[in-house]
Amino acid sequence: MSKSAVVKARVEPELKKQAEAVFRKIGLNTTQAITLFYTQVELCNGLPFDVRIPNEETLKAFEESDRGEGLVKCEDLEDMFKKLEL
Template identity: 50%
Template sequence: MPKTQMIRARIEPDLKQDVESIFKELGLTTTEAISLFYHQVKLWKGLPFEVRLPNSTTIQTFQDTDAGKNLTHCEDAEDMFNKLGI
């Protein structure tokens, strides 16, 4: 059996370019990033992040945000913390 095997996948060109730019910033090749992902799946015996559908509150919040509703504008971090009561 060979020491490595080829993987082929179809990826949207824009997504591929954006992600490869991130890999480059991290000092990784696409092959290294995919290998890292595979090692994490093996280690966790599943995806190394949560995959779930948003609940109705989250969906409504996304829709409101996209429509510009219920937004709070803050001048800076201190203003944001004050508005949050932190």
């Protein structure tokens, strides 16, 4: 199939730069990444990820963790499982 359709979008320059750096790390160029996204939209019949607005409890947890509050620090995986009582 011939690729002839053009997609134009305006994005923040820093976002573009950072996203393209990620694409390069995984071996994609921007066109391939956009094609992959469009393919997933088609296959999922919607966005290929959840889009949610955080509720008040989640926003509060984000703010607390940003301030370093309420974090549980673990030495290693075994320590984490112990603290999680698993």
